[in-house]
Amino acid sequence: MKKTIYSILSAICLLYLIGCSTPKYSIFRYDNGDDYFREGLHRIVGKDGKIGFADEKGNVVISPRFAFVFPFENGLAKATHEGHQVAEGEHWQWISPEWFYIDHKGNIIRNDHRYSQIEERLKTYVAAQDTRIGVAVIIDGKDTISVNGNRDFPMLSVYKFPQALAVADYCMKKGITLSDTIGIQAKEIKEDTWSPMRNKYGVSDLRLPLSEILEYSLQQSDNNACDVLFRLIGGSQVSDSLMKASGYGDITIGSTEDEMHRDPYLCYQNRATPIAMARLFDKFYRLEMRHDSPVHEAVGAMMMLCGTGDNRLPAPLAATDAVIAHKTGTGGRNTQGRIVGINDAGYVFLPNGRGYAIAVFIADSAYDMARTEKIIADISKIVYQSLEN
Structure with a gap:
C-alpha cells in the first residue's frame, strides 16, 4: 500500500517538474523562422498571443504582455498594447495609435508623445467643426493617427483611385496597353455632369487612348471618363471585388457616376473608412505597388499631377x-442643404526621406465649399508641420 502511494506521489512530482521545465511560450516567428536575437534577447509569444522577450538560455526576461513589440535597438524596443495586424503581400505590419519604448527590464522609458500630441490636436480641431469629419494618417508605414478613422464616409470621386487600380489589374490580365484606344459611344457622354472630356470633344462617337481616359478620370475627376472605365472592366462590382480580395473590406464601390447622378443618395453607398483609404495609398506609394505594371506606373504619376x-x-x-x-x-448638397462630402486622400513624400499616407473625409458639411476645403487644408497643415523635421 505504501509503495503504491509512493509511486503515485513520485509520478505526480515528475509530471509537475516536467510541466515546470516546459516553456510556456513559443518563439516569435519572423521571416519564416525563429526571431533573431538582438542585444541578447529575442521575442516570444505567450499562450494568449501577447509578446515578450527571452534570453539565449530560454529564460523569460520580459513576460509576454504586449500586443506587439519590435526588436531591441540601442537599448530600447518599441511596443504597444493595442492595434491590429495588416497584411501587405507576403508580409504584414502592425498598425497602432499609441506606441512607447521599453528597456531590457520591460520598463516604459518614454511614450511616443509626438504622435499622441498630433492626434489630440486633430481631435480638438475636429470637435469644433459643424460637420462629420474622419481623418487617418499612416506615418512611415508604422504609426497611425486617427480621428473617426474607422467610420464610413462617402468617397465620391476618391473612388476613382481604387477604380484605377481595378483598371490596371484588368489591363494586366487582358494585355491592354496605355496606348491602346478605347471606343466611346456618344450616348456614354452625359451632358449634365462634370466632364472636361466632353467639353473638349463634344457629344459624338470617338476613340481615345486608355492613358488619356485615365488622365481625365484621375487628374480632372471626369465623370464620363470614369464610367467609360467601369464599362471597360465590367462594372463597378469589379472594382469592389478587387478591394475585398486585396484586404480592403472597408472600401465599398457599388455605383457608377451616372447612377449616383440619377439617385444622389447612392453617393453614400460608395463608401470607405479613412483608415482603409490611407492604407491603400500607403501600399500603393510606400510599398511601391505602383510599379506592378506600366498602367500602375501611369496611375501613380497621374495622381502626382x-x-x-x-x-x-x-x-x-x-x-x-x-x-x-x-x-x-x-459632392453636391443633400435634401437638408448640407454638402454630401468634400474629400481628399493621398501620399506625402517629405524632403527628409520620410512619408505619410493621409485621408480626410468630410460629410454633411453645413459650411460652403471654401470653408469646407479649408478644414482639409488646416488638418493637412497640422500633420505636415508636426512631421516635417
Missing part, C-alpha cells in the same frame, strides 16, 4: 519641397 483640390491637402505644402500624390472627391 492631380488637377483638382489645390485648396485641400496640397495647400500647406505649396511653398515646401514636399511632394503629394492625391485624389479628391466633391
Whole structure:
C-alpha cells in the first residue's frame, strides 16, 4: 500500500517538474523562422498571443504582455498594447495609435508623445467643426493617427483611385496597353455632369487612348471618363471585388457616376473608412505597388499631377519641397442643404526621406465649399508641420 502511494506521489512530482521545465511560450516567428536575437534577447509569444522577450538560455526576461513589440535597438524596443495586424503581400505590419519604448527590464522609458500630441490636436480641431469629419494618417508605414478613422464616409470621386487600380489589374490580365484606344459611344457622354472630356470633344462617337481616359478620370475627376472605365472592366462590382480580395473590406464601390447622378443618395453607398483609404495609398506609394505594371506606373504619376483640390491637402505644402500624390472627391448638397462630402486622400513624400499616407473625409458639411476645403487644408497643415523635421 505504501509503495503504491509512493509511486503515485513520485509520478505526480515528475509530471509537475516536467510541466515546470516546459516553456510556456513559443518563439516569435519572423521571416519564416525563429526571431533573431538582438542585444541578447529575442521575442516570444505567450499562450494568449501577447509578446515578450527571452534570453539565449530560454529564460523569460520580459513576460509576454504586449500586443506587439519590435526588436531591441540601442537599448530600447518599441511596443504597444493595442492595434491590429495588416497584411501587405507576403508580409504584414502592425498598425497602432499609441506606441512607447521599453528597456531590457520591460520598463516604459518614454511614450511616443509626438504622435499622441498630433492626434489630440486633430481631435480638438475636429470637435469644433459643424460637420462629420474622419481623418487617418499612416506615418512611415508604422504609426497611425486617427480621428473617426474607422467610420464610413462617402468617397465620391476618391473612388476613382481604387477604380484605377481595378483598371490596371484588368489591363494586366487582358494585355491592354496605355496606348491602346478605347471606343466611346456618344450616348456614354452625359451632358449634365462634370466632364472636361466632353467639353473638349463634344457629344459624338470617338476613340481615345486608355492613358488619356485615365488622365481625365484621375487628374480632372471626369465623370464620363470614369464610367467609360467601369464599362471597360465590367462594372463597378469589379472594382469592389478587387478591394475585398486585396484586404480592403472597408472600401465599398457599388455605383457608377451616372447612377449616383440619377439617385444622389447612392453617393453614400460608395463608401470607405479613412483608415482603409490611407492604407491603400500607403501600399500603393510606400510599398511601391505602383510599379506592378506600366498602367500602375501611369496611375501613380497621374495622381502626382492631380488637377483638382489645390485648396485641400496640397495647400500647406505649396511653398515646401514636399511632394503629394492625391485624389479628391466633391459632392453636391443633400435634401437638408448640407454638402454630401468634400474629400481628399493621398501620399506625402517629405524632403527628409520620410512619408505619410493621409485621408480626410468630410460629410454633411453645413459650411460652403471654401470653408469646407479649408478644414482639409488646416488638418493637412497640422500633420505636415508636426512631421516635417
